[in-house]
Amino acid sequence: MARPDGIARTALAFARRHPTIAVGGALLLSMALVAAIAPWIAGDPRHMTPSDRLQAPSARYWFGTDSLGRDVFARTVHGARVSLAVGLSVAAASVAAGLAIGLVAGYYRRLDGWLMRPMDGLMAIPAILLAIALVSLNKASVGIVIAAIAVPEVPRVVRLVRAVVLTVRERPFVEAAVGSGSRGLKIVLRHILPSTVAPLIVQATYIMASAILVEAALSFLGAGVPPEIPTWGNMIASSRLFLARAPWTIFFPGACLALVILAVNLVGDGLRDRLDPRLARRM
């Protein structure tokens, strides 16, 4: 079992059965790896070399340079750190908050209305406007951006969790647990919570993809993380004036953005098929 060729064979078999998860996962993992070791493989993303402005990609500058003579490769690689960190943190934060609220709203019916009407109200506000408002009310920082993007995602998680709770709570084994004298908290944690895990994992991947896009949009609009931190969004924004003369300044961050979103969505779609019991015949 622990033999390396055994592990490789298992991984290969998994990849053959779930190609979308394997391809998306591999893409995502390699991007995360590059982001993690960015300081060692790329130079200083803030270092300006004015004499080398708007250089085309070359052996020295793999992705070329921008209008201030900064290395686009270094900036793109460092930008991946912000994108992935924001994506993961938003997914984790909104799932945690949404799970807690959804479980309570679905199980304790008396609190349902009190919890869900504010959630509906939150859903009515466009996410990006709410995020801009939250960011502009505070000093720009990565933490504020994460919070600003996570808050509008919470209602959707709540709706999902609540829907699962409402169906599971009517199943006979929950009634049996009531008959066994179990209290609400135990019933929720032991009998209901596990059923929410599979749909939540799938939802979390979609939230991650959307959070990365919203972060890029906020940075593009100048309402995102502080401008001195390179992100794909603010790279595209600051380079758009030079699109015709130096398209590489936009192409590389844009392509990375598209690739990450593709990878996350591939994983999400694959997991949805894998975890959906109605499609389980392929397992």
Added chain:
Amino acid sequence: MSAAAPPPVLAVEGLRKHFPIERGLLRRATAHVRAVDDVSFAIERGTTLCLVGESGCGKSTVGKLILRFLQPTAGRVTLGGVDVTRLDEQAMRGYRRHVQMVFQDPYASLNPRLTAGTIVGEPLENFGGMAAGERADRVAAVLARVGLRADAMRKFPFEFSGGQRQRLGIARALVVSPSVIVADEPVSALDVSVQAQVLNLMADLQDELKLAYLFISHDLGVVEHIGHRVAVMYLGRLVEMAEKEALFAAPLHPYTQALIDAAPLPDPHARRRRLVIEGDVPSPIDPPPGCRFHTRCPFAVSRCRTEEPALRETAPGRLVACHLREDGSMAPLAG
């Protein structure tokens, strides 16, 4: 009544459950489904009362009301002399160890993600006040008693057959030593060959532990094998209640007669006089006035359409709600 007669372990008096049908923006109740309407019975220690009727007659609702899965609209459920319908959630939890339920569907009533040991041990976690090791011993003992091997504790529900799952359900009910078990169609999801095994197990447990059963079923063939007394329900009301042998020998209510006639005989050559009723059960939202059975009763007279018959004792231990039986006659009705 003699002073020696012990009080019934479970008594139900005037039990009603009306579900409001809410319509419109203000969710005003425009009508009520009278799922259970004025049902009374009592069960003594060590005996079985079978509650029979066709689907939708409210028999499962009676079970859920006794377990307080639903709150009754009116009436009392007395458990060992205590009215449990007015207890708050906290106090009710304490009484749950005295009345346990065996569910109809042995697949849906066991959490697929938990091991058999956890499922059967859950009531003990709440009531036993036992240490984990003691609890495991008790679970193992109960599993052995219902005929499951000791290694069953670590298995998951999907690893068991239907009959074994229902044994798990019985073990879960038994583990806290209740005095009453409500069994809602406990064998209707099982193969006939397995049904007999589970019924025999339940009968043995009753003899051994002096359990009182409320056995809810639509299958008179099953009822003939298990019950002491039988109560027949139609559209939320009891129409007849009697000792099992007396009921099968001479059903008094035309509905009971039709139910018994409808049960298949094991002998394909046997011929018998059949009372066949036609049509469907009327909606419990607007039950017919008068006797609720008059729309399908071949013997209905004009009085049946206007005046609701009360459930009254026509012979010792025999209760029937039918105008035609007020005279105490016992002969089969004939149109």
